[in-house]
Amino acid sequence: MKEYNRRDFLKxxxxxxxxxxxxxxxxxxxxxxxxxxxxxxxxxxxxxxTYRINPKTGDRVSLLGYGWMRLPNKREGNEEVIDQESVNExxxxxLAHGVNxxxxxxxxxxxxxxxxxxxxxxxxxxxxxxxxxxxxxSNFSSSQWSFEEGKKMFERSLVNLRTDYIDYLLLHSVGxxxxxxxxxxxxxxxxxxxxxxxxxxxxIRNLGFSFHGDVNVYDWMLEHHDQYHWDFVQIQANYIDWNxxxxxxxxxxxxxxxxxxxxxxxxxxxxLLGGRLSKVPDHVVAHLKQRKPENSVASWAFRYIxxxxxxxxxLSGMTYMEHLEDNVxxxxxxxxxxxxxxxWLEGETATLIKSYPTIQCNDCKYCMxxxxxxxxxxxxxxxxxxxxxxxxxxxxxxKNYQEAxxxxxxxxxxxxxxxxxxxxxxxxxxxxxxxxxxxxIPRELQRVDRFVEKLKQNTL
Amino acid sequence: xxxxxxxTLAIFFWLLxxxxxVDFTGTxxxxxxxxxxxxxxxxxxxxxxxxxxxxxxxxxxxGRIYCSVICPLGVMQDAIAWFRHKKNKxxxxxxxxxxxxxxxxVSILLLVAGLGWAAGLIFPYSTYGRIVGTxxxxxxxxxNNALAAIAEHYDSYAFYSVDVWLKSISALAIALVTWLxxxxxxxxxxxxxxNTICPVGTLLxxxxxxxxxxxxxxxxxxxxxxxxxxxxxxxxxDIKNHQVDYSRCVVCGNCLxxxxxxxxxxxxxxxxxKENAIYSESKKKQEKEEKKESVDEGRRAVLTSxxxxxxxxxxxxxxxxTDGGFATIxxxxxxERKHKITPPGSxxxxxxxxxxxxxxxxxxxxxxxxLRPNSSLKNFMQPEVSFERGYCRPECNRCSQVCPxxxxxxxxxxxxxxxxxxxxxxxxxxxxxxxxxxxxxxxxRHCPxxxxQMVPDGDGYHKNDRGRWxxxxxxxxxxxxxxxxxxxxxxxxxxxxxxENLCPVRPFSAIYVEGHAVHKEI
Numbered sequence: 001m002k003e004y005n006r007r008d009f010l011k012x013x014x015x016x017x018x019x020x021x022x023x024x025x026x027x028x029x030x031x032x033x034x035x036x037x038x039x040x041x042x043x044x045x046x047x048x049x050t051y052r053i054n055p056k057t058g059d060r061v062s063l064l065g066y067g068w069m070r071l072p073n074k075r076e077g078n079e080e081v082i083d084q085e086s087v088n089e090x091x092x093x094x095l096a097h098g099v100n101x102x103x104x105x106x107x108x109x110x111x112x113x114x115x116x117x118x119x120x121x122x123x124x125x126x127x128x129x130x131x132x133x134x135x136x137x138s139n140f141s142s143s144q145w146s147f148e149e150g151k152k153m154f155e156r157s158l159v160n161l162r163t164d165y166i167d168y169l170l171l172h173s174v175g176x177x178x179x180x181x182x183x184x185x186x187x188x189x190x191x192x193x194x195x196x197x198x199x200x201x202x203x204i205r206n207l208g209f210s211f212h213g214d215v216n217v218y219d220w221m222l223e224h225h226d227q228y229h230w231d232f233v234q235i236q237a238n239y240i241d242w243n244x245x246x247x248x249x250x251x252x253x254x255x256x257x258x259x260x261x262x263x264x265x266x267x268x269x270x271x272l273l274g275g276r277l278s279k280v281p282d283h284v285v286a287h288l289k290q291r292k293p294e295n296s297v298a299s300w301a302f303r304y305i306x307x308x309x310x311x312x313x314x315l316s317g318m319t320y321m322e323h324l325e326d327n328v329x330x331x332x333x334x335x336x337x338x339x340x341x342x343x344w345l346e347g348e349t350a351t352l353i354k355s356y357p358t359i360q361c362n363d364c365k366y367c368m369x370x371x372x373x374x375x376x377x378x379x380x381x382x383x384x385x386x387x388x389x390x391x392x393x394x395x396x397x398x399k400n401y402q403e404a405x406x407x408x409x410x411x412x413x414x415x416x417x418x419x420x421x422x423x424x425x426x427x428x429x430x431x432x433x434x435x436x437x438x439x440x441i442p443r444e445l446q447r448v449d450r451f452v453e454k455l456k457q458n459t460l
Numbered sequence: 461x462x463x464x465x466x467x468t469l470a471i472f473f474w475l476l477x478x479x480x481x482v483d484f485t486g487t488x489x490x491x492x493x494x495x496x497x498x499x500x501x502x503x504x505x506x507x508x509x510x511x512x513x514x515x516x517x518x519x520x521x522x523g524r525i526y527c528s529v530i531c532p533l534g535v536m537q538d539a540i541a542w543f544r545h546k547k548n549k550x551x552x553x554x555x556x557x558x559x560x561x562x563x564x565x566v567s568i569l570l571l572v573a574g575l576g577w578a579a580g581l582i583f584p585y586s587t588y589g590r591i592v593g594t595x596x597x598x599x600x601x602x603x604n605n606a607l608a609a610i611a612e613h614y615d616s617y618a619f620y621s622v623d624v625w626l627k628s629i630s631a632l633a634i635a636l637v638t639w640l641x642x643x644x645x646x647x648x649x650x651x652x653x654x655n656t657i658c659p660v661g662t663l664l665x666x667x668x669x670x671x672x673x674x675x676x677x678x679x680x681x682x683x684x685x686x687x688x689x690x691x692x693x694x695x696x697x698d699i700k701n702h703q704v705d706y707s708r709c710v711v712c713g714n715c716l717x718x719x720x721x722x723x724x725x726x727x728x729x730x731x732x733x734k735e736n737a738i739y740s741e742s743k744k745k746q747e748k749e750e751k752k753e754s755v756d757e758g759r760r761a762v763l764t765s766x767x768x769x770x771x772x773x774x775x776x777x778x779x780x781x782t783d784g785g786f787a788t789i790x791x792x793x794x795x796e797r798k799h800k801i802t803p804p805g806s807x808x809x810x811x812x813x814x815x816x817x818x819x820x821x822x823x824x825x826x827x828x829x830x831l832r833p834n835s836s837l838k839n840f841m842q843p844e845v846s847f848e849r850g851y852c853r854p855e856c857n858r859c860s861q862v863c864p865x866x867x868x869x870x871x872x873x874x875x876x877x878x879x880x881x882x883x884x885x886x887x888x889x890x891x892x893x894x895x896x897x898x899x900x901x902x903x904x905r906h907c908p909x910x911x912x913q914m915v916p917d918g919d920g921y922h923k924n925d926r927g928r929w930x931x932x933x934x935x936x937x938x939x940x941x942x943x944x945x946x947x948x949x950x951x952x953x954x955x956x957x958x959x960e961n962l963c964p965v966r967p968f969s970a971i972y973v974e975g976h977a978v979h980k981e982i
Binding site for chain 1: 610617621622702780782784785786787788789853854855892898899900901902905906921962964
């Protein structure tokens, strides 16, 4: 079985669309135009991007925002470094197609993300007022909790981003570690007050926070809206964890509505759950494609969340040009998801996707580096890939047991070096507080390890 | 005709046995394991009477056809000589009987003295095994890895890549030197090695003198053109006296095709002497049997007390300020074991030492990179177990299945899992949870026999009904105050090395395996 990636979707949708176009001999607006050989005949639109207006500043923000986190890498000697030439090209392309919101952090990509965005934007030739930069105060380690260190981090961001002001500044991942952590990082050291001063003097145009974890912290932050005047808030929301009737701690619906109530624009992160809503089992592909054969699986996730009126922008970490092209199409212009389709996505589709035993890892790499050298996201991504491809057999009686076993084990050694595999986890739990998805990483690693052992020993 | 049959069979045998020696997947072993077992020295060392009888009868019927077809080292020499495109390159030389028999006697003495590896230096099968195992197998694996890279590109799982590493520089050096010597001898004089050094050649020569079918020379038809003599790689045709030295003839059939006068034929020739040909054979066997095992080396009590490990700096978690990237992983280093570990199935260090001819078949078929050639003089190039790159996995018994000499006896998976080859020793100074307020327990989680438990460091704690550790007042213990450390039940430990290999402490693990001189079942 072959992995269905988004490039394949495009190919498939291309062929399907070509056939349809031939049969119908006409095209309707919004369809992908193709010649009979299946080649695109029209360019990705450059002037049809959907924009949302920031009520406070009047910023005209593209509904598709660029998450500067999952950047393409290349090998330089023994080291993985950001492929700057590729990201320059991506940034330029994005700007040319109407994307104007770029979201980074001092912690992303082993600390190299901001610098690479700074370079990419500068070389794009667009002037500073043509795009918005969002970055964060990512003082996660206790050694960075002092006022001085926080201030230094902000000043360094300006240098790395080659600018003298930040359009959108976020307190990074508020909620992790509970209220105490919030106090330690931003409140007790006076850092938040200082940031508000910077907002006053224009070095920060919008101040907000991103949220993961303890929902009590979220509530506290919004209860103090009168005091802090949040200009925007970044939340995780998608049709899988919308949970209209669910517990508020795990419900995108709750988070979103709290913002809408107060008129605070929402910036959406993880609309695709790090690709988990595009790399799905064949069964789910068929389910979505039956409704709209020409559209990619990923487009559903973007259209779903983009249809919420209070969303300012939807962030997507686009590693490859084909992702960027596909997403630009999805938002140029955004075709609103009907109410019926919304229910269908939140209900039937979400249930179907959740019925597969994947690990809720979005490959954000916040847990990395593991002090013992494990490749945590690599292990989970491999496991999820095998789940989606039907290569995680339940027992030796499974029909494809032998092939699945080989695919899992050989693929495991290929995607994760042996010394970085799950059997090296010491359960030190250093990673656990860093995970925005609240995965009990050591427990999941042990689960994978036990599965691998059973496959190796043929005792499944 | 005889030559063609011989060539076909020889190439068939040679290629397959070479594949057997380089294969790391276990496929070749399943079908071709017998090819190693029908080799003379392995059969002799493992007292495989059926094979020995077959080889003796074969030689009594057809002469030293073994040397031309079954022995891979012999065929390798033919292959080397074949590259020298020169006609009439050989000539008759008298047999060097003194040298031949002294080498034979010395190798027997070495075997009796229990120095299998030293005798194995000139045994044909083990010599070939070493040459292939150290020089060809790495290239084979590199080729495989290239295929695996291509397969990966096409999303195929047909090939998987394996580690290629230098297992022993001395074994490689020995193999290279032997190969050079044999290659030069083969280039210059064909089967010189087989007829002067090889003890198997000498032994079979004793038998082949009395073979029923031989190369027969009709002195009357011979025109003394010497074409046969000059093309005899065994240098055994004496045209001057119209004699063939049957102790050296390897029945290659080359001479038969050279003679234009019909003076040479392969057929019956009346026995010249009536001496019992098998006499010397059975004598050897008796000598072998005299090796009795009475191993009683010191037990483990001594071992734990030995402070033998170089100090290892505890791994300190690096502080995390940014996302992504990998912590560097230091290579493991081999601990200095007081007693070396021998593969399960080898019964005892002594059995391995006396039966193993260091052919490297087990070393190259070990899928977990556990076996490597020993570098100590006593067990030179014989397999040694160590766990820097992997451990003796519970589902594997391959080394015991491949060994043709009985140095590693066949074990089922179940027998293997209950064979104790050593026991784990804990080193407090290196252990993370013993020294820091951190949990680990990776050794415990991966112990296949449940021989390791994690317990509070110090007495006065017990497990309550719910299986949690509590103190004397039944209060749950404070994990920051009490360290949870691994303890080993030596009686249950089989010495597989999972704990040592998976211990996060590097380069020297906080738990390692000490070998036992005699294996036992638990």
